[in-house]
Each structure stands twice: as C-alpha cells, then as structure tokens.
Amino acid sequence: MTRVTFESVRSVNALTMSITDHPIDERAGEVADLFSAWANDKPQTLISRKLVIDRLLDLRNMLTGPGRRDVDAILADIPGVTVVEGTWWDQQVAQLTIRIDEHTKGPTS
Numbered sequence: 001m002t003r004v005t006f007e008s009v010r011s012v013n014a015l016t017m018s019i020t021d022h023p024i025d026e027r028a029g030e031v032a033d034l035f036s037a038w039a040n041d042k043p044q045t046l047i048s049r050k051l052v053i054d055r056l057l058d059l060r061n062m063l064t065g066p067g068r069r070d071v072d073a074i075l076a077d078i079p080g081v082t083v084v085e086g087t088w089w090d091q092q093v094a095q096l097t098i099r100i101d102e103h104t105k106g107p108t109s
Contacts, residue, residue, distance in 0.1 A: 031062050031100070038093050046083040053078065059096070070099045 038055070053075065060071040074092050078084060 028104075031059065031067075034059055034062070035093070035097060043090070044086045047086055047089050049078060049080050049082055049084050052084050052089055063100075066103045067100050070096060 034055075056071050056075050056078075060068055060075070063071060074096070079088060
C-alpha cells in the first residue's frame with residue numbers, strides 16, 4: 001500500500017515552491033494548499049468515492065489548461081462504486097503533483 005511518506009511531503013513542498021515561483025494562475029497558492037492538506041491526511045485503506053470526486057472537482061475548478069485536463073482524465077477513470085482503494089488515491093495525488101509541477105516548471109529530464 002502506498003502511503004504518504006517524507007518523500008511525498010517533500011515533493012508537495014517542492015510543488016508549493018514551484019507553483020509559487022511560476023504561478024499557473026492566481027489560485028496557485030490554493031492548489032498548493034490542497035496538495036499539502038492531502039499529503040497530511042491520515043492514510044486510509046478505503047476512501048469514499050464521493051470524497052475523491054469532490055476533491056478532484058475542487059482541484060479542477062482551480063486549474064486551467066493542461067492541469068485541468070489531467071484532472072479530467074482521472075475523473076473519467078475513478079474505480080469502484082462506493083469506495084476507492086487508498087493506494088489508488090495516493091498514486092493519483094503523486095501523479096498530479098508531478099504533472100502540475102511539470103506544467104509550472106517544464107519537464108525535469
């Protein structure tokens with residue numbers, strides 16, 4: 001099971017800095033706050049599918065362009081009927097962190 005670790009929190013901190021340094025829009029601070037809050041959540045085995053959808057829609061409303069399309073892709077592919085595995089959610093948050101970071105700074109390769 002994927003858990004939020006020191007590395008993922010450090011990644012969120014890096015995302016916060018990159019969004020602050022290269023804002024994608026005027027709500028960049030709010031996006032960084034969302035990721036920080038999600039990183040600080042207590043890991044769960046199962047998460048309500050409704051909660052996942054609500055969180056993704058909140059994030060989607062804060063983004064424009066490629067970031068919004070990334071969220072749309074996840075929204076279109078949420079597994080489960082009533083609950084989502086915590087590992088799946090952790091992976092999606094990690095991928096969104098990377099993708100949004102790339103959109104703000106460009107690829108790191």
